[in-house]
Amino acid sequence: MESIREEAKVVPVKGNYDVIVAGGGIAGIASALASKRQGAKTLLIEKAFMLGGLATAGLVTIYLPLCDGEGTQVSYGIAEELLRLSVKHGYEARNIDFWLNDKDVEKRKKTRFETQFNANVFAILCEQLLRNEGVDILYGTSVCAVAKSGNRVDAVITENKSGREAYVANAFIDATGDADLFKQASSPTVDFGQGNVAAYWYYEYFENAYKLRMLGFSDTPDKYKTKEKIENDTRKRYTGLDGKELSELTCYSHSQILDDFLKKGGVNDAHAICSIATTPQIRMTRRIDGKYVMCDEEIRVKYDDSVGLFSDWRKKGPVYELPFRCLYSDIDNMFTCGRSISVTDDMWDITRVIPVCAVSGEAVGIAAAMLKDRIENLDVTELQAKLRANGVKIHTDEL
Ligand SMILES: Cc1cc2nc3c(=O)[nH]c(=O)nc-3n(C[C@H](O)[C@H](O)[C@H](O)COP(=O)(O)OP(=O)(O)OC[C@H]3O[C@@H](n4cnc5c(N)ncnc54)[C@H](O)[C@@H]3O)c2cc1C
Incomplete structure (x- = not known):
């Protein structure tokens, strides 16, 4: 037998939300938090039973830099908030009090704004943060399909111990790290050409x-x-x-x-x-084919639709603006963030890391909460104003 036809099913609608985030890694945490803080009724769906994704379940416990390596912080907002949260009860390594508390300029030039946290402590703190802010969390639940009309996603179909269910929302955020929802929605996606070597932290x-x-x-x-x-x-x-x-x-x-x-x-x-690790330690898999594909040569390029800044964790100096157009494609009401944003294979190595996942997550969380009809009609100036109100720097000339 080569294939089996799965019986079509009618599934119950279990919830109605303004924003649904699929995936509770760093990108999903940042986006759910940002969305709820804009007043949107927000649901976070996570297939595991803990938050943090690769950063916690994957034991990738190094929060890479928020700074440019020359003493200047570039990533702010929730990216900084989560870093501070990760070491609220102590560092595992890389004590950076001179970044967090006292402003020692000379030390900041020598040592980057990065740290090492305890995975379990951070996962629990993230969960408490989201719950205290009013985000609904649905654990042990995989998004396995989307229900669409035209270019709009109406609902996600989930599977967990209760069986198959549907959740309806006005806007969706694919924070699965693998662009699962875009794939399910038959939106064009791109696989990582080079492939990943095995890791076993x-x-x-x-x-x-x-x-x-x-x-x-x-x-x-x-x-x-x-x-x-x-x-x-x-x-x-x-x-x-x-x-x-x-x-x-x-x-x-x-x-x-x-x-x-x-x-x-x-x-x-x-x-x-x-x-x-209780999740495979895979770095790059699949990304959306967004409205814009960013490459690693676009250092300090200014974009009208920038939604935040990030540095190159591998070397001192480069700073990038993140264009909003890298965070969506042809679906009118669905964004992505984290590992699956629209960048070239070379750029992917820079954008896949924890701080950049938080930067993209915060931007789409606010955008999803603002969304009225189509992403293309969203007021990017208003989005930028909301990000600035959260302390985010949008353009490199603001540093
Ligand atoms: C070996 C290794 C070393 C690394 N080293 C570093 C480092 O030192 N510092 C650093 O900053 N970064 C590092 N990274 C990168 C970084 O850890 C990740 O890229 C980042 O944490 C990804 O965050 P994310 O939220 O985009 O995705 P993920 O962490 O992958 O989160 C996605 C979440 O979505 C859930 N999910 C997936 N599919 C579904 C679905 N269909 N339905 C519901 N839930 C779903 C997953 O369970 C997961 O919780 C490393 C990565 C690897 C693999």
Whole structure:
């Protein structure tokens, strides 16, 4: 048998919202928070049972920089709020009091505005923050389809322990990291060409210390490699878009972790694996084919529709404006943020990180709450004014 026809079903509508956010990673958290703060009735749907996505369940606990590496902060608003929240009860590493409390200009030039947080503490704090602000959270729920009329999404179809249900909203935010909702809506999407090398970050307890083991560093974009280097690189690549492949990657990562751990001996009262990721550590998968596709050469380019600023985590200097047009495509009432914004493969390595996910999340959260009919008709000047009111810097000449 090659295929089976799934029976069409009538599903109950379980909720009506102004804004629905699918995915509770950093981008989804930022967007749900921003949307609710604009007065929109907001639902956040998350397939896991904790918030934070890769940053918490994926054990990616380094909040990369909010600054340009030369002493100037560039990302503000919720990007900064979440960084502060992540270390509210202490740092795991990278104490940055000179950024958070006292203004030591010389230290700021030398050490970037980045930190390392505890994944579990941060996940709980994010949950408490959203609940205190009035965001509804639906855990253990996957968005598995969208219901559309023309270029509009009317509802998301979800699946959880209760079965299949529908949630209706005026605007939707795809914060799944993989542009799942855009794919479900048959909107054009682009897969990451280079593929991902395996990563297997985990926490261990060893020599009286609780430590993050970062195994599997990020890959350099092909653009910066020689032809020879590309040809000689035989590491297996993962798309992150295939269920079976993700399961194989997960098993491979688990065995790499165990091998690494056993090199220092077995389990005893001074040696243990503390936590392994509960989501695959995949960096780039699928993005929307947005109204604009941004590339890494657009340093300090000014856009009329900029909605925030971010830096290059890999090196000092570059600062980018984020055009609003990278955050939507041909669907009238759906945005994206986080890992799936519309950028080239080379730029993706810069925009996929936690601070940029928060910057894009905040922008679309406000935009979704403002949306009346079509995104194309949204007043971007008003959106920028609302972002500025939250402390966000829009253009590089405001720094
Ligand atoms: C190995 C590795 C190392 C990294 N290192 C760093 C680093 O040091 N610092 C840094 O800042 N960044 C780093 N990154 C990047 C960064 O962690 C992520 O890109 C960022 O956290 C992504 O946030 P997001 O919200 O866009 O997506 P995600 O964190 O992927 O969140 C998406 C959320 O949506 C949920 N979801 C997905 N599909 C559905 C669905 N259909 N229905 C409902 N829910 C759904 C997921 O469960 C998840 O919670 C690293 C990434 C990797 C993989």
